[in-house]
Amino acid sequence: MLDFTLSPQHQQLQQLYRSFAQGRVKPLAREMDEREEFDMALLQEMKEHGFFSIPFEKRYGGAGADVLSYALCIEEMSKVDASTGLTISVHTSLCASAINEFGTEEQKQLWLRPLANGSKIGCFGLTEPNAGSDVAGARTTAEKDGEHYVINGEKIFTTNSAFADTFLVFALTDQSLPASKGMSAFLVDRSTPGVTVSPDIPRMGIRAASNAAVTYQDVRVPAANLLGGIAGTGFKIAMKTLDGGRIGIAAQAVGIAQGTIDEAVRYVKERVQFGRPIAAFQNTQFKLAEMQTMVDAARLMTYRAAVAKDQGQNYSTYAAMAKLLASDVANQVTRGCVQLLGGYGYAREYAVERMMRDAKITEIYEGTSEVMKMVISSSMRLK
Ligand SMILES: Cc1cc2nc3c(=O)[nH]c(=O)nc-3n(C[C@H](O)[C@H](O)[C@H](O)COP(=O)(O)OP(=O)(O)OC[C@H]3O[C@@H](n4cnc5c(N)ncnc54)[C@H](O)[C@@H]3O)c2cc1C
Incomplete structure (x- = not known):
């Protein structure tokens, strides 16, 4: 059956997202763009309203809704402010969803839960100064040292990085292999020594969103932070x-x-x-x-x-x-x-x-x- 109507639940959620976007986000959109900075009080309010929790199961602290609901939310927010849409989207689809889909049960409890319940914000570090469309050109490395990995490299254009707590970062764990087999994904807490977030990159648009280069210098993380627990699956x-x-x-x-x-x-x-x-x-x-x-x-x-x-x-x-x-x-x-x-x-x-x-x-x-x-x-x- 092909049905083009939104279910009553989806319509209800759409209305909720729309009324928040029109009432709370729209009045701030121009000022945030001019200041080139996201409003932290708005971010807090969005966390409390569950906008960072939408497609995650309730057992991980999420709202228990689906991807369509999440898409409706991004659409409504972006109608009035694309930066707000992007902030939710990078947290949800690029960071928390990766843990949801590829993390071990322990990682979901430790890393997904605070992202899914909105107490933490996530970001995604894949692009590097010399590796954009060609992801395989990445040079960031993660060397095994006993029960730890040591990450070194530079990521660029990492959205949400000014205020994110959790950094999902991609690094080569085996440089002798092509990136499709030698790259791994790591969960890094912002407070880890060696993580440095540069000032936001001045941009043409989505200026209220945060977007910056992030350097990782001798960033030492437990091997347990390897997403999914298997090296080589990052690509x-x-x-x-x-x-x-x-x-x-x-x-x-x-x-x-x-x-x-x-x-x-x-x-x-x-x-x-x-x-x-x-x-x-x-x-x-x-x-x-x-x-x-x-x-x-x-x-x-x-x-x-x-x-x-x-x-x-x-x-x-x-x-x-x-x-x-x-x-x-x-x-x-x-x-x-x-x-x-x-x-x-x-x-x-x-x-x-x-x-x-x-x-x-x-x-x-x-x-x-x-x-x-x-x-x-x-x-x-x-x-
Ligand atoms: C505001 C902003 C936010 C971003 N957020 C994030 C983020 O959160 N995390 C993250 O990891 N990255 C992020 N990025 C990076 C973004 O994903 C890359 O900029 C994008 O993938 C393109 O890479 P590049 O800029 O290196 O361009 P390049 O790959 O250098 O491409 C330049 C041009 O060449 C074209 N091109 C390249 N290869 C080919 C080919 N084989 N055939 C035909 N044409 C080709 C491209 O289409 C493009 O037109 C962000 C970027 C911006 C500007």
């Missing part, structure tokens, strides 16, 4: 985790696009030119109709990927397709909405300006659009 963990993460980024892109349309619809009804609201011009109506159609298509693909993950199906191609389409739509739609607002769309006073800057990153992180095409085409068995 697989990274790839599978990013597959799931792309559902969140697709939802973020859908949210940015819908939020921008919502702003534009309000504006065109009020703005009068040539004696009529600009909403009366067919160009305005057709442009909005085209954009809303694109957003709905991207939303359906995003929900399909989320539901496939919830149902235990293979979702990686669906997630890549959803991210590829939704990120393109977010960029086209935000540009189109700035155009509909004319000069005011270009002014920082209007949210569409920020949303256009925020949209760009959805085509880059958690795999660029080119990488998405590699993932999709590889599933088509062309070779």
Whole structure:
């Protein structure tokens, strides 16, 4: 059966996320962007509301909801502030979900529980200055020393790192093997000596989110911090985790696009030119109709990927397709909405300006659009 309606529970959650986003996040969005800093009181409030807990089982302190609910949350937050969507998304899909899916039972009790109950925030350190799309080019190492590993290297663009407590970091445990077999994933507490978080990297968009380089210098962690307990599984963990993460980024892109349309619809009804609201011009109506159609298509693909993950199906191609389409739509739609607002769309006073800057990153992180095409085409068995 194919059913395109959200269940009553999902509708209820969507309403809850929407009312928090509109009431609490929206009023802060512009100021956070201008300050280039996330509001820590808002972060605390979000923890208390369970926004960092959504798809995790109650036995680990989570809310016991599903990936679709999580996608709805990211969409609603990103409608008003993409940085808020990203902050929840990196914690949930890239850090806590990796522990949920690959951690041992002890690791879930020790590391997942505080992330799933929102008392701690997580981040994900994979990208390095010389290893982005080509993850296998990573140079960070973790050398075994008795019952410990010693991590050395530099990660860049680690989202949430200014305030995260738990760092999931990828390092080579066997440099004689290709990264696909020689890389491992480690759980590192922020307070571990040798972990240094640099100041945030100044950016075009999602400026309220934290994003920085993190260095690991002789960071000594117990062997028990090796995620899943098996060395050499890091590459697989990274790839599978990013597959799931792309559902969140697709939802973020859908949210940015819908939020921008919502702003534009309000504006065109009020703005009068040539004696009529600009909403009366067919160009305005057709442009909005085209954009809303694109957003709905991207939303359906995003929900399909989320539901496939919830149902235990293979979702990686669906997630890549959803991210590829939704990120393109977010960029086209935000540009189109700035155009509909004319000069005011270009002014920082209007949210569409920020949303256009925020949209760009959805085509880059958690795999660029080119990488998405590699993932999709590889599933088509062309070779
Ligand atoms: C704001 C922000 C937040 C981020 N958050 C995180 C995070 O939390 N954790 C983390 O680990 N990383 C994070 N990243 C890193 C992000 O995932 C990488 O920037 C991204 O994967 C691209 O890598 P790169 O920047 O090194 O670009 P490159 O890999 O150098 O790519 C440059 C260009 O070359 C293209 N290209 C590369 N290889 C190919 C190929 N084989 N065929 C065709 N085209 C190709 C790319 O598509 C791109 O257009 C973040 C980045 C930003 C900017």
